[in-house]
Amino acid sequence: MESPSLLEVLQVQEIDELILPSIKYIFAYFTHRYPRHLLRVYNSLDDFYNVLKVVIEYRSLKKWNCTSVERRFQLKRVKYVKNAESLASLFPEEVNSAVKLSQMGILTKIFLSYCAPYLISKFNTLSDSTRFLELNINYNTEHNSTESEGHGRPSVFRTFCSKILSKLKRLSTILKFTFQLASKFYKNLRWIYYLLFALGIIPFSNPVDHLLKQRLVYDTRISNITSEKAPNLYALPSLLDNSMNIFLSLVQVLDWWQTNDYATQIKKGRVAFTELEPPELSVKNTSLTKNICRICGHTIKNPAVLTTGFVFCYPCIQSWLKDNPFICPVTKLNLIRKENSFWRIMV
Structure with a gap:
């Protein structure tokens, strides 16, 4: 233990x-x-x-x-x-x-x-x-x-x-x-x-x-919250069990949106992902490879998400940003939130 x-x-x-x-x-x-x-x-x-x-x-x-x-x-x-x-x-x-x-x-x-x-x-x-x-x-x-x-x-x-x-x-x-x-x-x-x-x-x-x-x-036996079978959220026991996780996720999203001030930036057209079209995904990007890190090519362990929305291994994206500061490995776009450009996902 x-x-x-x-x-x-x-x-x-x-x-x-x-x-x-x-x-x-x-x-x-x-x-x-x-x-x-x-x-x-x-x-x-x-x-x-x-x-x-x-x-x-x-x-x-x-x-x-x-x-x-x-x-x-x-x-x-x-x-x-x-x-x-x-x-x-x-x-x-x-x-x-x-x-x-x-x-x-x-x-x-x-x-x-x-x-x-x-x-x-x-x-x-x-x-x-x-x-x-x-x-x-x-x-x-x-x-x-x-x-x-x-x-x-x-x-x-x-x-x-x-x-x-x-x-x-x-x-x-x-x-x-x-x-x-x-x-x-x-x-x-x-x-x-x-x-x-x-x-x-x-x-x-x-x-x-x-x-x-x-x-x-x-406790590795606790199943990943994102991989659990979707319960009936309208049932009271399920709602009580997942209410805290739902609230914490909502607070994280609101904090991310408020910190980046995306509402003002979208109105002014200053957000990077509004200037370019989404990148074309290759044929290899199927459901079988969605858990693969785009940097090391292995299954994602200790995941971390970038501000562009892509998920990588935490050590991989950390070393990548040291060598290629403020650039997304997939889209090659400059990151807006340079101080905190990625977050470790705690699931």
Whole structure:
């Protein structure tokens, strides 16, 4: 069981953390245009997303032993068993059964990774709203106290509210300080785990995985998403299983389109592929050779796509662009996005 590199683990975490901001950015754009219909949805977006995220990740962990983002990188979660690699050749069935995630492990993973951060963020929001409530009640108590002083009797409401608010404020301050201290400690501890994981000292990339005795490994048995049989996307289970992959692909396409500013360039006629006709494909370009790299002539491994739309081996296109900067090997056209002219395909 080969473990992924630290960069791949960080990339998985980064993509997972960017999903909610991306959704909120898209909703903010449409909410600005249609505030009457979408404002309530936008204000409750965190709640809807967390519920949907828990459902999707539970199905993914139950079915594939990995989260939806980890599945995209062909990774899976297994329980840590000492000397599992050496025992797998002797007792394959027993080892596979031992490393498989249990129901309790899946539920604990979901709670610590998704429910706990959500509850902490809700507590921070509640503490901020408590300050506003304190200001509002202070104003009301001052107003009531002036009326009570005019009538010559003490304000019972003011005394009761001041006691409740003082206790809530003290409890909120203690909890908030505890959460801040724990958050700083966890961030520093996570960097220590990153260092130990990169050096190969421990098989766990973060404290949560260490607590659950779960580790990430490559899973070549996860079929390529592009080569799977097309499921019925209108069925709810299939829609939930593939929703995260569809959304991530959509975000990548939108980022590519927005970064290159193709909408403006097409209007001005500055896009290279609008100036020339598509290249004529030879007779050899049949369905039998579509997986062949145009540079090395072998089956594409570790694919990377160029801005012109052709797919090559990642090492091949990297070395080609060093010798032939910003030129497509097939079309011989100059590449527009010279800084990032190709991307590695993670499937």
